[in-house]
Amino acid sequence: MSGTRFTASPPEILGLCRGDRLHCRAIRRFHSRGESRRRALLEDGIASTARSAALERENEQRALAAEKFSTVSSLVNPRLRPAAQAFKQLWNDMVLYDEHTWGDNRSVSNPQSQEAKQQQAIKEDFASDAKNRVNDLLWRSLAALADDISDPHDTLLVFNPLSWQRSSLVEIDLDKGLELVDLTTQQSVPYEVLSSGPAYRHIRFMAQDVPSVGYKAYAMRPTQQPAPAPPSTSEATVENQYYRVVLDPESGAVKSIFDKELNKELVNTSAPTASINISTSPEQTRLRTGRCNIAPPCRCLSSPSTARAVGAWCL
Numbered sequence: 001m002s003g004t005r006f007t008a009s010p011p012e013i014l015g016l017c018r019g020d021r022l023h024c025r026a027i028r029r030f031h032s033r034g035e036s037r038r039r040a041l042l043e044d045g046i047a048s049t050a051r052s053a054a055l056e057r058e059n060e061q062r063a064l065a066a067e068k069f070s071t072v073s074s075l076v077n078p079r080l081r082p083a084a085q086a087f088k089q090l091w092n093d094m095v096l097y098d099e100h101t102w103g104d105n106r107s108v109s110n111p112q113s114q115e116a117k118q119q120q121a122i123k124e125d126f127a128s129d130a131k132n133r134v135n136d137l138l139w140r141s142l143a144a145l146a147d148d149i150s151d152p153h154d155t156l157l158v159f160n161p162l163s164w165q166r167s168s169l170v171e172i173d174l175d176k177g178l179e180l181v182d183l184t185t186q187q188s189v190p191y192e193v194l195s196s197g198p199a200y201r202h203i204r205f206m207a208q209d210v211p212s213v214g215y216k217a218y219a220m221r222p223t224q225q226p227a228p229a230p231p232s233t234s235e236a237t238v239e240n241q242y243y244r245v246v247l248d249p250e251s252g253a254v255k256s257i258f259d260k261e262l263n264k265e266l267v268n269t270s271a272p273t274a275s276i277n278i279s280t281s282p283e284q285t286r287l288r289t290g291r292c293n294i295a296p297p298c299r300c301l302s303s304p305s306t307a308r309a310v311g312a313w314c315l
Contacts, residue, residue: 045100045101045102045103046102048102048103048107048120049102049120049123049124051124052097052123052124052127052128053127055127055128055131056094056097056098056126056127056130058131059094059127059130059131059134060094062134062138063087063090063091063094063130063134064161065138065161066087066090066134066137066138066141067082067087068161068213069138069141069142069145069159069161070082070083070087070137070140070141072141072145072213073141073142073144073145076144076145076148077144077148080144083137083140086133086136086137087137089133090130090133090134090137093126093127093129093130093133094126094127094130096126097123097126097127097130102123103116103119103120103123104116104119107119107120142157142159145159145215149215149217151183151217152219154219154220154221155183155217155218155219155220156172156180156217156218156219156220157215157216157217157218158170158207158210158215158216158217158218159210159214159215160210160211160212160213160214160215160216161213162212162213163212163213164212165209165210165211165212166209166210166212167206167207167208167209167210168206168207168210169204169205169206169207170204170205170206170207171194171202171203171204172202172203173197173200173201173202173203174191174200174201174202174203174220175199175200175220176199176200176201176227177222177223178220178221178222178223179220179221179222179223179225180205180218180219180220181218181219181220181221182208182216182218183216183217183218183219184216184217188223188225189205189206189218190205191203191204191205191228192204192205192228193227193228193229201227236248236249241260242259242260242261243257243258243259243260244256244257244258244260245257245258254267255267255269256269
């Protein structure tokens with residue numbers, strides 16, 4: 001069966017085991033001890049460090065963008081070279097986070113012990129270090145590319161590392177009194193104010209049709225038009241045409257998930273601890289696939305060397 005891949009249960013594997021007696025005996029011993037029927041452990045480990053696991057997954061995607069833009073910047077400017085050693089250390093950090101060991105051997109029974117905390121800190125540091133490395137590599141390559149782009153002063157460049165055109169949300173800090181203008185259409189870009197500081201507004205806007213492995217330019221120009229007010233609600237409510245989700249502002253727990261299409265509340269509000277009702281009806285458990293074609297927000301970077309916002313990376 002060389003070159004053939006198939007899926008089989010442990011009993012089926014034993015039935016297929018032929019010829020290699022040494023490995024067959026090992027498989028049978030493993031199966032006879034009940035090890036193959038034990039609850040898997042690796043997902044428990046990664047769930048115990050959910051925050052750093054999410055960071056690591058983000059690192060893995062952004063590392064690809066950093067490699068791509070580092071290569072592109074060296075092609076645009078032959079005097080530049082990709083930082084091979086830095087990339088090697090970046091991938092080393094990510095692999096060491098992803099490998100299967102998670103904490104001290106008594107981390108479940110004694111999670112507050114010094115040894116358990118120290119080993120978890122070491123594990124989480126791999127993800128944090130990788131984030132710092134990918135930020136540095138990405139910022140350097142985007143700044144190098146921005147220096148070779150001849151757009152005017154105070155231009156925001158949104159980069160797309162993917163091999164297809166895409167539209168995505170972008171978040172930036174925009175100084176008060178300025179607006180964004182799409183230099184392709186010369187139209188003012190609508191945006192949402194997420195928060196405000198004394199001299200700036202943190203905004204989110206949709207970058208439309210950013211070319212593959214390319215960029216789109218937005219001018220930041222003075223305007224007299226008032227900015228939209230930041231959203232304000234009495235309750236923590238998130239809503240679209242399909243769902244309305246309400247959070248408890250004190251505990252952060254989910255108070256309500258209302259399915260508008262099914263006209264049904266999915267949270268059992270009468271339970272002491274809120275639980276989500278999952279129906280087994282095919283009509284009521286259909287997946288909402290294909291409804292959201294907006295990828296995660298881009299993050300924009302500023303370059304002190306060019307005294308302007310110079311770009312964004314997009315997952």
